[in-house]
Amino acid sequence: MSVASKKSILVVGCGSIGERHLRCFLQTKRATVTACDTNPALLQRMAATYQVPTVSDWAVALASGAFQAAIVCTPAPFHVPIGQRALEAGVHVLIEKPLSNSLAGVAELLRARDRSRGQAAVGYTLHGYPVLVAAKTWLARAELGRIRQVVVTGGQPFHLLRPGYAQSYYRDRKSGGGAIQDALTHSVNWVESVVGPADSVLCDCAHQLLPGVEVEDTVHVSARHGDILANYTLNQFQPANETTIQFNAERGSVKIEFHRRRWGVFAEGATDWTWHEIPAMERDGPFLTQAHAFLDQLEGRPSTLCSLEAGAQTLRFNLAALASAQSGTRVHCRDLHE
Numbered sequence: 261m262s263v264a265s266k267k268s269i270l271v272v273g274c275g276s277i278g279e280r281h282l283r284c285f286l287q288t289k290r291a292t293v294t295a296c297d298t299n300p301a302l303l304q305r306m307a308a309t310y311q312v313p314t315v316s317d318w319a320v321a322l323a324s325g326a327f328q329a330a331i332v333c334t335p336a337p338f339h340v341p342i343g344q345r346a347l348e349a350g351v352h353v354l355i356e357k358p359l360s361n362s363l364a365g366v367a368e369l370l371r372a373r374d375r376s377r378g379q380a381a382v383g384y385t386l387h388g389y390p391v392l393v394a395a396k397t398w399l400a401r402a403e404l405g406r407i408r409q410v411v412v413t414g415g416q417p418f419h420l421l422r423p424g425y426a427q428s429y430y431r432d433r434k435s436g437g438g439a440i441q442d443a444l445t446h447s448v449n450w451v452e453s454v455v456g457p458a459d460s461v462l463c464d465c466a467h468q469l470l471p472g473v474e475v476e477d478t479v480h481v482s483a484r485h486g487d488i489l490a491n492y493t494l495n496q497f498q499p500a501n502e503t504t505i506q507f508n509a510e511r512g513s514v515k516i517e518f519h520r521r522r523w524g525v526f527a528e529g530a531t532d533w534t535w536h537e538i539p540a541m542e543r544d545g546p547f548l549t550q551a552h553a554f555l556d557q558l559e560g561r562p563s564t565l566c567s568l569e570a571g572a573q574t575l576r577f578n579l580a581a582l583a584s585a586q587s588g589t590r591v592h593c594r595d596l597h598e
């Protein structure tokens with residue numbers, strides 16, 4: 261592909277996930293990439309490692325007219341203002357999850373997208389994992405009848421997976437930290453894409469073990485997605501990095517063992533699970549898939565990514581869970597306001 265036909269991409273925030281996006285967009289060979297960060301040492305490293313140009317001021321870069329799309333990889337409180345400015349400058353956006361840490365500016369962001377007719381998506385990466393794509397595609401056939409219950413159980417040794425978390429945005433809910441906004445939100449967003457948005461949540465959470473922080477590392481949520489009951493539990497300290505998602509329907513169940521990259525069906529009358537194994541992927545794999553999907557979307561192909569509307573709904577779930585944990589009562593997503 262010639263340089264002229266490649267999309268010109270600005271990666272805003274080149275920390276742990278921004279660097280990964282930068283690398284994956286380069287790997288598509290369909291984009292040129294410029295790194296943007298307020299940290300000069302980080303920019304030097306991006307330039308040296310990937311031979312990309314660098315800029316320090318995202319507002320100046322967006323106004324320059326040099327970029328067709330921006331990947332917003334700063335901590336959550338900056339996502340909406342940067343996303344909005346990008347759309348207003350005629351720049352498409354892929355915004356990292358969670359969409360924000362409050363509803364402030366979210367309605368205006370959607371209006372900016374509509375006014376500009378730009379493309380926008382939220383970087384909930386689970387949409388690019390083949391085991392989840394396969395299970396969701398099968399579930400859409402509704403062969404087991406209506407889904408009645410969803411159970412999600414996950415845990416991980418966060419301190420091993422993300423060294424430095426205690427000095428990052430993770431340490432404070434105000435910057436998007438804690439297990440609800442940072443970790444549980446992935447499963448919630450994906451389950452919402454399968455069974456529809458959650459209406460209400462009852463949440464309990466606490467800091468149980470993760471060293472160096474006081475934010476919640478453990479969450480239990482009982483949610484209703486329409487007339488479907490869902491239960492989510494997550495901790496960020498158990499040694500095993502495992503997530504299991506089970507859908508119980510009228511005539512059987514579908515179980516996804518994310519950590520084993522397999523999904524299975526136990527239909528009425530069966531005596532055991534029938535498993536479907538999915539080959540292993542590189543760590544960058546789902547992010548490369550996401551980069552291609554975003555570039556496809558820019559070229560007018562149907563989006564397979566999380567929409568702004570779906571990202572805003574999952575943000576409501578996050579905020580409802582936090583409010584419920586605070587009040588000890590069930591919180592309805594529709595009752596949340598800016």
Ligand SMILES: NC(=O)c1ccc[n+]([C@@H]2O[C@H](COP(=O)([O-])OP(=O)(O)OC[C@H]3O[C@@H](n4cnc5c(N)ncnc54)[C@H](O)[C@@H]3O)[C@@H](O)[C@H]2O)c1
Binds near residue numbers: 273
């Ligand atoms: N999709 C995923 O799997 C995934 C994984 C990790 C993080 N994330 C999300 O990505 C976002 C960033 O997370 P991270 O782990 O990369 O954080 P990080 O702290 O490692 O990196 C954030 C970067 O943003 C830069 N930054 C902050 N303000 C800026 C500004 N005004 N202009 C330019 N740069 C600025 C910081 O200097 C830093 O380098 C968070 O919202 C997080 O939840 C998503």
